[in-house]
Amino acid sequence: MSGIVCAIRGGPDSQPTIAKAVSLAQERDLPVYFLYVVDLNFLVQTSSARLHTISKEMDQMGEFILLTAQAKAEARGVTAHGVVRHGQVRDQIVALCREVEAGYVVLGRPKGQNQERNVFTHDHLDAFAQSISRETGAQVVFAGGAE
Amino acid sequence: MIGKRLSLWVLGLIVLAAGVIGVSRPRPAAAQGEAPTRVIVGRVLDRQNQPVEGVRVTALTGGNSEVIAETLTQPDGSFVLVMSPLIMDSLRLEFERAHFETAGLALVEEDLERLRAQGTVTLPSLTLVRRIGPAFWIATLLFIAMLGLIASGQLHNTLAALVGMAVVYGVSYLGEPLWEELYIFDFARSLQFVDWNVIFLIMGMMIVIAVVERTGIFQWLAFRSYKLSGGRMWLLLTILMIVTGVASAFLDNVTTMLLMTPITIQIAIALNINPLALLMPEVFASNVVGISTLVGTPTNILIGSFGGITFNDFLINLTPGVVLAMVGLVLYSLYVYRKEYRSAGEMSPLLLEKLEERGRITQPDHLRKAGWVGLGMIVLFVFGENIHLLPSVTAMMGATALMVWIRPDIEEMIEAVDWTTLVFFISLFIVVGAVQEVGLISVIAEWIGRLVGDNLPLAMLIIIWLGAVLSTVVANIPFTAAMLPVIGFLTATIPGAESKVLFYCLSVGSAMGGNGSLIGASANLVTAGIAERAGYPITYVYFLKKGFPALLITVGLATVWLFVRF
Numbered sequence A: 001m002s003g004i005v006c007a008i009r010g011g012p013d014s015q016p017t018i019a020k021a022v023s024l025a026q027e028r029d030l031p032v033y034f035l036y037v038v039d040l041n042f043l044v045q046t047s048s049a050r051l052h053t054i055s056k057e058m059d060q061m062g063e064f065i066l067l068t069a070q071a072k073a074e075a076r077g078v079t080a081h082g083v084v085r086h087g088q089v090r091d092q093i094v095a096l097c098r099e100v101e102a103g104y105v106v107l108g109r110p111k112g113q114n115q116e117r118n119v120f121t122h123d124h125l126d127a128f129a130q131s132i133s134r135e136t137g138a139q140v141v142f143a144g145g146a147e
Numbered sequence B: 001m002i003g004k005r006l007s008l009w010v011l012g013l014i015v016l017a018a019g020v021i022g023v024s025r026p027r028p029a030a031a032q033g034e035a036p037t038r039v040i041v042g043r044v045l046d047r048q049n050q051p052v053e054g055v056r057v058t059a060l061t062g063g064n065s066e067v068i069a070e071t072l073t074q075p076d077g078s079f080v081l082v083m084s085p086l087i088m089d090s091l092r093l094e095f096e097r098a099h100f101e102t103a104g105l106a107l108v109e110e111d112l113e114r115l116r117a118q119g120t121v122t123l124p125s126l127t128l129v130r131r132i133g134p135a136f137w138i139a140t141l142l143f144i145a146m147l148g149l150i151a152s153g154q155l156h157n158t159l160a161a162l163v164g165m166a167v168v169y170g171v172s173y174l175g176e177p178l179w180e181e182l183y184i185f186d187f188a189r190s191l192q193f194v195d196w197n198v199i200f201l202i203m204g205m206m207i208v209i210a211v212v213e214r215t216g217i218f219q220w221l222a223f224r225s226y227k228l229s230g231g232r233m234w235l236l237l238t239i240l241m242i243v244t245g246v247a248s249a250f251l252d253n254v255t256t257m258l259l260m261t262p263i264t265i266q267i268a269i270a271l272n273i274n275p276l277a278l279l280m281p282e283v284f285a286s287n288v289v290g291i292s293t294l295v296g297t298p299t300n301i302l303i304g305s306f307g308g309i310t311f312n313d314f315l316i317n318l319t320p321g322v323v324l325a326m327v328g329l330v331l332y333s334l335y336v337y338r339k340e341y342r343s344a345g346e347m348s349p350l351l352l353e354k355l356e357e358r359g360r361i362t363q364p365d366h367l368r369k370a371g372w373v374g375l376g377m378i379v380l381f382v383f384g385e386n387i388h389l390l391p392s393v394t395a396m397m398g399a400t401a402l403m404v405w406i407r408p409d410i411e412e413m414i415e416a417v418d419w420t421t422l423v424f425f426i427s428l429f430i431v432v433g434a435v436q437e438v439g440l441i442s443v444i445a446e447w448i449g450r451l452v453g454d455n456l457p458l459a460m461l462i463i464i465w466l467g468a469v470l471s472t473v474v475a476n477i478p479f480t481a482a483m484l485p486v487i488g489f490l491t492a493t494i495p496g497a498e499s500k501v502l503f504y505c506l507s508v509g510s511a512m513g514g515n516g517s518l519i520g521a522s523a524n525l526v527t528a529g530i531a532e533r534a535g536y537p538i539t540y541v542y543f544l545k546k547g548f549p550a551l552l553i554t555v556g557l558a559t560v561w562l563f564v565r566f
Helices: A012-028 A048-075 A089-100 A122-136 B002-024 B109-116 B134-152 B157-175 B187-191 B196-212 B217-229 B233-250 B253-270 B276-292 B298-307 B311-336 B338-342 B349-358 B364-387 B391-406 B410-416 B419-438 B440-452 B456-471 B476-493 B501-516 B522-533 B540-565
Strands: A003-007 A032-038 A080-086 A102-107 A139-142 B039-045 B056-061 B066-072 B078-082 B092-096 B103-106 B120-122
Touching: A003 A012, A003 A089, A012 A032, A012 A048, A012 A102, A032 A048, A032 A089, A048 A080, A048 B253, A048 B349, A048 B410, A048 B522, A080 A089, A089 A102, A089 A122, A102 A122, A122 A139, B039 B056, B056 B078, B066 B078, B109 B120, B134 B157, B134 B419, B134 B440, B134 B476, B157 B187, B157 B419, B187 B419, B196 B298, B196 B364, B196 B391, B196 B410, B196 B419, B217 B233, B217 B253, B217 B349, B233 B253, B233 B276, B233 B311, B233 B338, B253 B276, B253 B349, B253 B522, B276 B298, B276 B311, B276 B501, B276 B522, B276 B540, B298 B311, B298 B391, B298 B476, B298 B501, B311 B338, B311 B364, B311 B501, B311 B540, B364 B391, B419 B440, B419 B476, B440 B456, B440 B476, B456 B476, B456 B501, B456 B540, B476 B501, B501 B522, B501 B540, B522 B540
Parallel strands: A003 A032, A003 A102, A032 A080, A102 A139, B039 B120
Antiparallel strands: B039 B078, B056 B066, B056 B092, B092 B103
């Protein structure tokens, strides 16, 4: 096992997740791979013709958000990488875990999510964590104490 | 592949439809050449004194059993009935049209004498009374259902409008054989309600925008705003709002916010402040300043085309009000987000370097060419009215010139046109045309007309504030499209309204009202979508709390301006 995957969105709700991933990385002496997944579903209703342009902008915004997380990790002596991907959050977490042979996946509990459509809701967390572990062999850690 | 096929299919449909309109456009009744003798001329109006087109005028004689002449009224409601050289003992005219009560008129002996002497009889204008039948209720319910589907998000806007259009045709063509009262209108008539000036103007602007948005100009402007402000938050906010507003005045608001939001979020994160403290004022500015030009918002494009309001008219009559509203908006934003602005910190060198990297023009050559073409288009928008140059023609010429000059991938450019939006507009025009045809718009116009009487200030207040409040819950494009004939009627009937002030009131209400709620404008939704993906969700309640006071301030100030101006 060679790393920790930490999927974030940015914003205040991601700070505990970043902190958890960094402290875990310090404990285990592992690098962190911060993951930002670009999801443009919200544009389908309003501006689907602009997907090409906005996709590039969202990539850059994701990189910037990851950069702030990387800076926090590096300030505590942890090696951190930023990875921007497109697609379903779950699929991208699994894919990155396999690529970096992740030993741990750190997830947060963002507020205000759509209960039916987001994998990070309470109803789906356990099933999601189990499927990640099953498919990648990584241990899923939730920021805020729940595991 | 499917996208390209759809694009070509829609383009073909537009050309075909334009052709059908050209073919089916009514010709003058009187043939060219020899002047007809023994003619009856007249005009048919509805109760709002609007001309009624397509009324079948029939001349009957012999105890009302023998048809001796017939014709249809023209778009201006006029008709010319050419009579046969028969000696008539009596003559009766019948006026028949779907959705109106049939009317009759017997000619007096004096008129008959004139006809016998090969003269012309000019009748006084005839008023037809609306008939509220099953078609009226079906079209009305369909329109309400379409608005409901759009507002609730149950169906995509375009699909909701397409369903409405399909049901209108279905009821007309499949229902009429069963019960003629179900007839709404036929295909050729429905296409007359489609405003092709609007469709081509939007299409042309979309192509220009597709070129401009890839040049990196928005990112450059946002970063320059930060540099120019020197870290002073009040100045940064003001510059960002002005940049967003001016961009929205020439490009559509959704594109402006799509491109401004990600870079603004990055600037805010780098300054360690909540990005919503910059994003909310930006989206408010986008919704407010967009109305200062003809091409700034889809609602202005609709209003301009229907009301014959030019690019200059919008600039002259609305821009001062918009500037006033912007001053109020900047002060309001500075007050509401004062705590966030105070907490702003120094930008770290790493993030500053990254922002500088983002804030570069990526296609300087394309930007330069787009700038020249854009300038030419503005000149034509401003001065084109002197040579009756339609804005849609200017937009299409500009888009084509730009494509010829920069030679982009033409497939990519055609795909950049938002065909979904164009289909939405075409379908919407037809559904609104259906409620216009069956008389719903006349009923609303008559009701508002009775409410306001001859009182222009009252009419102005009602249009502005009704538009603003309704725009917070109803999509403002269908609302505006439906209100246009109503405003047209009020403009024709209320003394002093001939200045077209009520059209400006509709523009202010429908666009600035978009600030009142999250669903009030598409630009709000895309901003919220991007902000949520950066971890800063904008909830409906949050938007309402910040946006509704902004609506009251901006609409209030714009109202003051309109009263001063008119």
